[in-house]
Amino acid sequence: xxxxxxxxxVNDEGGYSQATRQRILDAIEELGYRPNLLARGxxxxxSGTVGLVVRNLADPLVLALAASAQDSFREQGRxxxxxxxxxxxxxxxxxxxxxxxxxxxxxxxxxxxxxxPQLADYSRRGLPIVAVGSLVEARNATGVMFDLDAGxxxxxxxxxxxxxxxxxxxxxxxxxxxxxxxxxxxxxTFGAGAGSxxxxxQPTVEGGAAGLEQLLELKPDLDAILxxxxxxxxxxxGAARARGRRVPEDIGVIGCNDIEPAGFVTPSLTTxxxxxxxxxxxxxxxxxxxxxxxxxxxxxxxxxxELVVRDSA
Amino acid sequence: xxxxxxxxxVNDEGGYSQATRQRILDAIEELGYRPNLLARGxxxxxSGTVGLVVRNLADPLVLALAASAQDSFREQGRxxxxxxxxxxxxxxxxxxxxxxxxxxxxxxxxxxxxxxPQLADYSRRGLPIVAVGSLVEARNATGVMFDLDAGxxxxxxxxxxxxxxxxxxxxxxxxxxxxxxxxxxxxxTFGAGAGSxxxxxQPTVEGGAAGLEQLLELKPDLDAILxxxxxxxxxxxGAARARGRRVPEDIGVIGCNDIEPAGFVTPSLTTxxxxxxxxxxxxxxxxxxxxxxxxxxxxxxxxxxELVVRDSA
DNA sequence: CTGAAAGCGCTTACAG
DNA sequence: CTGAAAGCGCTTACAG
Numbered sequence: 322x323x324x325x326x327x328x329x330x331v332n333d334e335g336g337y338s339q340a341t342r343q344r345i346l347d348a349i350e351e352l353g354y355r356p357n358l359l360a361r362g363x364x365x366x367x368s369g370t371v372g373l374v375v376r377n378l379a380d381p382l383v384l385a386l387a388a389s390a391q392d393s394f395r396e397q398g399r400x401x402x403x404x405x406x407x408x409x410x411x412x413x414x415x416x417x418x419x420x421x422x423x424x425x426x427x428x429x430x431x432x433x434x435x436x437x438p439q440l441a442d443y444s445r446r447g448l449p450i451v452a453v454g455s456l457v458e459a460r461n462a463t464g465v466m467f468d469l470d471a472g473x474x475x476x477x478x479x480x481x482x483x484x485x486x487x488x489x490x491x492x493x494x495x496x497x498x499x500x501x502x503x504x505x506x507x508x509x510t511f512g513a514g515a516g517s518x519x520x521x522x523q524p525t526v527e528g529g530a531a532g533l534e535q536l537l538e539l540k541p542d543l544d545a546i547l548x549x550x551x552x553x554x555x556x557x558x559g560a561a562r563a564r565g566r567r568v569p570e571d572i573g574v575i576g577c578n579d580i581e582p583a584g585f586v587t588p589s590l591t592t593x594x595x596x597x598x599x600x601x602x603x604x605x606x607x608x609x610x611x612x613x614x615x616x617x618x619x620x621x622x623x624x625x626x627e628l629v630v631r632d633s634a
Numbered sequence: 635x636x637x638x639x640x641x642x643x644v645n646d647e648g649g650y651s652q653a654t655r656q657r658i659l660d661a662i663e664e665l666g667y668r669p670n671l672l673a674r675g676x677x678x679x680x681s682g683t684v685g686l687v688v689r690n691l692a693d694p695l696v697l698a699l700a701a702s703a704q705d706s707f708r709e710q711g712r713x714x715x716x717x718x719x720x721x722x723x724x725x726x727x728x729x730x731x732x733x734x735x736x737x738x739x740x741x742x743x744x745x746x747x748x749x750x751p752q753l754a755d756y757s758r759r760g761l762p763i764v765a766v767g768s769l770v771e772a773r774n775a776t777g778v779m780f781d782l783d784a785g786x787x788x789x790x791x792x793x794x795x796x797x798x799x800x801x802x803x804x805x806x807x808x809x810x811x812x813x814x815x816x817x818x819x820x821x822x823t824f825g826a827g828a829g830s831x832x833x834x835x836q837p838t839v840e841g842g843a844a845g846l847e848q849l850l851e852l853k854p855d856l857d858a859i860l861x862x863x864x865x866x867x868x869x870x871x872g873a874a875r876a877r878g879r880r881v882p883e884d885i886g887v888i889g890c891n892d893i894e895p896a897g898f899v900t901p902s903l904t905t906x907x908x909x910x911x912x913x914x915x916x917x918x919x920x921x922x923x924x925x926x927x928x929x930x931x932x933x934x935x936x937x938x939x940e941l942v943v944r945d946s947a
Numbered sequence: 948c949t950g951a952a953a954g955c956g957c958t959t960a961c962a963g
Numbered sequence: 964c965t966g967a968a969a970g971c972g973c974t975t976a977c978a979g
Contacts, residue, residue, distance in 0.1 A: 323966045328958060338964060353759070358735045359672045359681060360956035364971045368672060370736070373716070378701040388691040391718055395725075400732055403686070403716035405704055412708075419713055422671045423683070446666070526894060555898050581839055585868050587900035636950045641974060651948065673972035677955045950979085956971105963966085 322348075331356055362424055371608070372402040372420040372428040374413065377495060379524070381550070381580045382597050383431070386453075389601030390429055393609065399426065406433055408495045417443055427612045429453065429604055449611035451604055456621055461611060464621035465604045472593040472626035476547055476575045479591075479628060485545035485573055488517045491532035491557060493524040493549045524549060529556020530563075537564065544572055545634065551576035551583045551592055558586070558633060573634030588632035599624055635661075644669055675737055684921070685715040685733040685741040687726065690808060692837070694863070694893045695910050696744075699766075702914030703742055706922065712739065719746055721808045730756055740925045742766065742917055762924035764917055769934055774924060777934035778917050785906040785939035789860055789888045792904075792941060798858035798886055801830045804845035804870060806837040806862045837862060842869025843876075850877065857885055858947065864889035864896045864905055871899070871946060886947030901945035912937055 362368035406413035427449035441459035522528035548554035554576030579594035675681035719726035740762035754772035835841035861867035867889030892907035
């Protein structure tokens with residue numbers, strides 16, 4: 322029984338008698354034999370692995386992305402490496418290098434700020450990369466992102482339509498990728514010409530509270546808040562109330578993401594909904610496409626968003 | 635320049651001149667050379683990888699676990715495979731086999747129900763395994779779990795002390811591992827002899843609402859709810875109010891986990907806090923210990939819990 | 948300090 | 964239908 326024959330049976334190549342096949346299968350069962358994927362990968366140049374690199378574990382979309390990517394990869398018989406860059410460029414570099422050394426067949430990455438060249442470097446070497454919320458101009462790479470400009474405009478429009486005149490924005494200190502609005506409007510006009518102000522905080526409930534305090538200092542007549550995510554919005558609501566401002570009567574608050582508890586806090590949160598399922602499916606499909614047909618230059622995928630109006634604004 | 639010499643430099647083995655070293659380093663830089671970890675792993679029998687296998691991505695502790703495991707593994711220069719069994723025994727089997735084939739050096743697994751023998755099988759073959767919330771009686775394996783019995787008793791005691799007499803429990807349909815209480819008390823006495831009733835639902839906000847409806851059918855005089863997690867508790871609160879019951883006046887509700895928004899819903903949630911950081915650190919340390927000193931039979935690690943009393947009960 | 952040989956467990960051509 | 968040879972990119976002894 323030569324290794325070659327075993328290999329044929331294990332890989333269902335055909336070209337063996339049923340008797341041989343059965344003998345080999347029995348032996349496999351008896352010995353608990355499993356093919357060594359490292360050895361196989363060494364020679365086929367296909368490791369059967371892919372990578373998912375996120376920037377921040379706390380991002381509510383990461384979970385959906387991980388779940389969906391997982392399902393998609395499982396169907397393809399691939400195992401998934403998972404790593405976080407913790408929003409650190411050097412760490413992201415180390416992670417990418419490590420995955421490259423492990424011969425992953427492709428990667429999904431939520432990149433740290435300004436790391437497109439780094440990603441393009443790997444994609445040019447032949448590694449398919451899907452960059453989330455970021456453009457990578459290179460072969461073997463594509464981007465998937467939400468249309469946050471549109472979400473932003475919807476939110477501002479809603480605030481203006483409901484009579485708000487002094488809008489504050491609470492952004493995130495961690496460089497924002499497309500899942501968090503506001504980066505493009507540094508001038509603070511929010512594309513609406515409204516009086517406006519922006520502060521940056523940690524993207525947490527506590528950060529949201531701090532952000533509201535800061536905005537109130539800068540702009541005592543504040544009557545609306547746009548928060549970069551729902552936890553920040555929840556923190557802002559709490560702090561506003563602690564300061565004696567009613568929500569939504571005195572200050573309207575809009576979040577972003579529509580996390581599960583958003584409809585259950587008081588007041589229930591008006592928010593820009595990012596459809597996590599849609600997002601994750603698009604990302605997984607994009608990587609699949611890149612792996613199946615390498616070398617293509619592709620247009621980025623832009624996903625629609627929607628404003629969910631509840632009680633907070 | 636023989637491969638052997640390059641190998642020495644790459645692995646910092648010593649035994650080469652500085653000049654040689656520099657030449658090799660320069661060449662590595664110029665060619666963008668990265669050692670092929672598959673080839674290395676094939677021969678050293680150490681792949682530089684570990685696995686994290688969870689049962690359910692929606693579990694709030696999974697995130698903390700993933701983050702902490704990640705940090706711990708990064709420090710050790712190991713990459714992490716990530717997979718979910720989606721609470722399916724067959725799928726867990728496939729995942730374990732796949733990771734084994736990829737020659738992981740160890741695994742953290744939140745096991746599906748009754749899969750201890752399966753885990754023990756791998757650990758006996760020499761794969762270190764940390765089982766979360768479950769006992770695995772085998773060498774190379776250990777368990778880490780919260781002391782949910784204690785949490786459970788704290789909660790019931792608190793309800794009884796505050797005059798509740800008719801307690802309902804909303805458990806999870808997905809077989810509960812130790813992060814979710816209630817499994818041990820199928821008789822429904824909750825170890826307290828109180829009148830009581832248990833229903834099982836999906837561990838989500840919607841599930842919690844459904845659970846409350848069911849309990850109210852079964853037990854119209856219900857005045858307290860113990861929920862298997864905070865989302866379920868939030869759903870139960872919403873449904874109770876929709877039925878005209880006040881919380882906490884008519885019905886007291888206690889959750890489990892203390893997720894971030896738990897303090898911000900209305901009424902703020904009384905809950906059994908499971909310290910995610912403590913948990914994740916314990917798990918990572920346990921696996922490290924198993925990898926460093928294989929073959930040991932270890933006692934499970936049991937982590938304390940605490941009851942956080944807020945407004946809902 | 949440096950290198951030639953053998954081999955990790957597989958698969959890819961090629962021969963019978 | 965089956966197998967002997969070569970080689971993937973490394974590391975482990977061992978020789979100079």
